[in-house]
Amino acid sequence: MAGLAAAFGSGAMTNSIAELEDADCILVIGSNTTSSHPLVATRIFRAKEKGAKVIVVDPRKIQLVHQADLHVRHNLGTDVALVNGIMHVILANGWHNQAFVDERTEGFEELRGVVEQYTPERTAEITGVSVEDIRTMAEWYAKARASSIVYCMGITQHTTGVDNVKSLANLAMLTGHIGRESTGVNPLRGQNNVQGACDMGGLPNVYPGYQAVNVPENREKFEKVWNAKLSDKVGLTIPGILEGLNSGSVKAVYVVGENPMVSDPDIHHVEKALRSAELLVVQDIFLTPTAELAHVVLPGASFAEKDGTFSNTERRVQRVRQAIKPIGQARADWEIIQDLSTRFGYPMNYESPAAILDEVAQVTPSYGGITFDRLEGDGLSWPCPNSEHPGTKFLHAGRFSRGLGLFHAIEYKPPAEVVDVDYPFWLTTGRVHVHYHTGTMTRNSPSLHEEMPEGFLEINPQDARTLGVKSGDTVRVSSRRGEVLVRVDLTTRVRQGMVFMPFHFVESCANILTNPAHDPIAKIPEYKVCAVTLEKAA
Amino acid sequence: MEYRTVLTTCTYCGCGCGLYLEVMDGHVVNTIPCKTSPVNEGKLCVKGWNVHEFVHSPKRLTQPLLRKNGELTPVSWDEALDFTVKRLREIREAHGSDCLAFLASAKVTNEENYLIQKFARAAVGTNNIDHCARL
Numbered sequence: 001m002a003g004l005a006a007a008f009g010s011g012a013m014t015n016s017i018a019e020l021e022d023a024d025c026i027l028v029i030g031s032n033t034t035s036s037h038p039l040v041a042t043r044i045f046r047a048k049e050k051g052a053k054v055i056v057v058d059p060r061k062i063q064l065v066h067q068a069d070l071h072v073r074h075n076l077g078t079d080v081a082l083v084n085g086i087m088h089v090i091l092a093n094g095w096h097n098q099a100f101v102d103e104r105t106e107g108f109e110e111l112r113g114v115v116e117q118y119t120p121e122r123t124a125e126i127t128g129v130s131v132e133d134i135r136t137m138a139e140w141y142a143k144a145r146a147s148s149i150v151y152c153m154g155i156t157q158h159t160t161g162v163d164n165v166k167s168l169a170n171l172a173m174l175t176g177h178i179g180r181e182s183t184g185v186n187p188l189r190g191q192n193n194v195q196g197a198c199d200m201g202g203l204p205n206v207y208p209g210y211q212a213v214n215v216p217e218n219r220e221k222f223e224k225v226w227n228a229k230l231s232d233k234v235g236l237t238i239p240g241i242l243e244g245l246n247s248g249s250v251k252a253v254y255v256v257g258e259n260p261m262v263s264d265p266d267i268h269h270v271e272k273a274l275r276s277a278e279l280l281v282v283q284d285i286f287l288t289p290t291a292e293l294a295h296v297v298l299p300g301a302s303f304a305e306k307d308g309t310f311s312n313t314e315r316r317v318q319r320v321r322q323a324i325k326p327i328g329q330a331r332a333d334w335e336i337i338q339d340l341s342t343r344f345g346y347p348m349n350y351e352s353p354a355a356i357l358d359e360v361a362q363v364t365p366s367y368g369g370i371t372f373d374r375l376e377g378d379g380l381s382w383p384c385p386n387s388e389h390p391g392t393k394f395l396h397a398g399r400f401s402r403g404l405g406l407f408h409a410i411e412y413k414p415p416a417e418v419v420d421v422d423y424p425f426w427l428t429t430g431r432v433h434v435h436y437h438t439g440t441m442t443r444n445s446p447s448l449h450e451e452m453p454e455g456f457l458e459i460n461p462q463d464a465r466t467l468g469v470k471s472g473d474t475v476r477v478s479s480r481r482g483e484v485l486v487r488v489d490l491t492t493r494v495r496q497g498m499v500f501m502p503f504h505f506v507e508s509c510a511n512i513l514t515n516p517a518h519d520p521i522a523k524i525p526e527y528k529v530c531a532v533t534l535e536k537a538a
Numbered sequence: 539m540e541y542r543t544v545l546t547t548c549t550y551c552g553c554g555c556g557l558y559l560e561v562m563d564g565h566v567v568n569t570i571p572c573k574t575s576p577v578n579e580g581k582l583c584v585k586g587w588n589v590h591e592f593v594h595s596p597k598r599l600t601q602p603l604l605r606k607n608g609e610l611t612p613v614s615w616d617e618a619l620d621f622t623v624k625r626l627r628e629i630r631e632a633h634g635s636d637c638l639a640f641l642a643s644a645k646v647t648n649e650e651n652y653l654i655q656k657f658a659r660a661a662v663g664t665n666n667i668d669h670c671a672r673l
Contacts (some may be wrong), residue, residue: 017553017577018576018577036551037551037552037553038551038553038583038584039553039555039577039578039581039582039583040553042578042581188552189551189552190551190552190644191551191552191644191645191670192547192548192549192550192551192552192554192644192645193643193644193645193646193647193648193651194552194644194669194670195552196644196647196648196651197642197643197644197646197651197669198669199648200642200648200651200652200655201651201652201655201659201667202642202643202651202654202655202667202668202669203667203668203669204665204666204667204668205665207655207659208652208655213665222659222660226656226659226660227660228659228660228661228663229663230659230660230663231635231636231659231663231664231665233636233665234665235636235639235664235665235666235667235668236639236666236668237668238641238668238669238670241639241641241666241668244639249636249637250637250638250639250666251629251632251633251637251638252625252626252629252637252638252639253638253639253640253641254622254626254638254639254640254641255640255641256640256641256642256643256646256650256654257643257644257645257646258641258643258644258645258669258670260641260670263670278625278629279622279625279626279629281622284599285598285599286595286597286598286599287597287599287603287610291599292610294603294605294610295604295605295625296602296603296604296605296618296621296622297599297602297603297604297610298602298618298619298622299598299599299600299601299602300599300646302549302592302593302598303546303547303549304544304546304559304566304590304593305593306647308646308647308648308649308650309647309648309649310547310549310554310647310648311554311648312547312552312553312554312577313551313552313553313554314554314577316554316576316577317648318547318554318556319545319546319547320546320547320647321544321545321546322544323542323544323546323559323561323566324561324564324565324566324593325564327593327594327598327600328598328599328600328601329600329601329602329615330598330599330600331615332650333643333646333647333650333654334647334649334650334653336619337650337653337654337657338653339615339619340619340622340623340657341653341656341657341661343619343620343623344623344626344627344657344661344662345661346657346660346661348653348656348657350653353647353649353650356649356652356653357648357649359652360648360649360652377574378575378576379576433583433584433585434584434585435585436550436551436585441549441550441592442585442592444591444592444595444597445588445589445591445592445595446591447588447591448584448585448588448591451584
């Protein structure tokens with residue numbers, strides 16, 4: 001999100017999901033859409049039926065490839081070089097939108113300076129993509145009436161994640177495919193309410209509505225409404241919290257509905273950090289591997305047991321409605337926090353989630369007109385600044401949130417870990433269609449569990465032959481951080497020299513292997529690239 | 539026999555599909571896609587169709603647990619919350635507010651995330667609050 005915020009002034013999906021089906025060209029890069037966002041994939045299928053060109057850029061032969069007009073398999077972690085190469089071709093042919101660049105953007109000359117060096121030949125050498133395919137992508141994307149970019153964690157989970165996102169923003173601005181219907185740069189958020197958790201200030205540097213904690217006026221405003229003295233010091237991100245636990249500067253961690261013992265990179269390191277906490281409190285609906293380490297475990301309520309709102313990937317705030325009472329003695333998470341805060345000496349006495357959302361609207365300009373009674377029907381997409389405002393379908397029409405769109409001239413940097421003699425295979429990780437994140441919910445759902453009861457490693461049949469393994473054999477996968485045993489699946493979905501593992505399965509936990517090296521700005525770990533070695537398990 | 543349907547939003551990915559939970563005698567027994575949802579227009583994926591299945595899982599946590607003699611032991615809400623508050627206060631007094639950290643959640647509601655960060659910032663006095671946006 002940091003990348004889009006820097007370029008446009010707002011870190012969110014620029015356009016709505018439904019608009020995708022009227023795009024003329026859709027560039028899907030680093031998103032396994034059919035598995036991870038099936039109902040976004042539906043819109044891509046409809047666009048294809050209406051004649052759109054669909055370009056899929058992914059090292060794996062994902063399912064969406066079967067619908068694509070062009071599939072490009074670049075080397076892992078070479079996205080910046082690829083996008084620079086595409087922009088090089090666009091500029092060389094004059095396919096860019098000079099009027100848009102002149103009127104709506106700044107930083108173009110610096111961008112041109114860098115992009116000039118990414119000739120198709122040089123780009124092909126770095127990325128492994130043919131000169132012809134680079135040219136085709138450039139032509140289709142630039143010349144379409146409305147082109148839309150769809151991306152996901154395949155772009156962001158890199159040490160160059162912010163650079164990757166800025167590169168896509170560059171491409172959209174260069175061609176003017178932004179700020180209009182069916183265009184834009186569209187990050188698909190992986191979790192149902194990750195957009196909402198960010199919007200509500202579940203981040204160490206901002207209050208609700210992305211209002212920076214270190215701007216005195218913001219702090220004074222929240223101090224007044226909350227009737228409390230607030231810290232002006234930017235807080236710690238998750239990697240910082242884990243480092244703090246190891247170094248002793250963090251003593252207590254309170255975790256609500258998260259499972260870092262499966263989801264975070266380099267699990268051995270995470271476990272050591274969490275075990276060193278003087279107090280670990282976990283509030284969740286299942287006894288997750290993280291909860292097993294806790295001193296206190298508090299049973300929260302699932303989405304079926306409480307009222308509230310979720311904000312989806314297109315900024316649409318929608319109602320969650322209570323269907324049943326909480327199970328056993330479980331309580332809604334808002335009631336737990338409220339009770340805890342009151343006992344702590346900071347009383348909270350909200351009557352209902354609706355009353356909490358009223359306070360959110362009071363302090364958050366983009367949610368200013370969002371109240372429970374307005375959310376019947378289709379919900380509302382923010383920004384929605386007042387009670388008459390209909391919500392906002394696509395962002396940056398006529399003007400970017402930051403004023404002018406900012407180009408960033410970016411050089412390609414290789415991933416933090418590359419293959420070598422000791423660790424000769426590239427490992428990348430991701431999701432499968434029947435499971436979700438750390439599997440806390442899906443692996444406790446009989447129908448989904450039955451579909452895929454255990455983890456696996458995708459390996460190219462040629463590589464399997466060299467290693468002497470057959471389909472269904474178990475291999476030991478080792479990285480510099482740990483090793484796991486996992487069954488192999490022989491498939492040409494991956495190329496020679498590359499393997500893939502889903503990260504849902506704690507018994508064959510991909511994140512024991514992954515590299516915690518992270519992007520310097522967004523702090524996002526490089527889940528999508530690390531180096532491993534394989535051997536047949538005895 | 540009491541039967542109802544309750545319109546709500548799926549708890550899996552960021553699409554935010556609209557669906558009805560079918561409730562019979564206090565149990566969520568099935569899921570039906572919502573035709574008028576602007577997101578999914580009457581469709582659901584395999585996860586969405588089965589989203590009710592984990593709700594009544596026998597593995598759900600049903601009471602607070604407190605570690606006693608190394609074992610997580612069932613306790614009352616009063617005991618669990620009072621212990622948590624006492625330890626949070628002790629640690630804050632000994633080491634300062636920034637020795638405490640909070641993880642909000644991409645799974646819980648907006649209202650709950652708002653309260654979690656408000657508790658961290660206004661009650662405890664730290665901006666050490668993050669969630670798995672990056673994962």
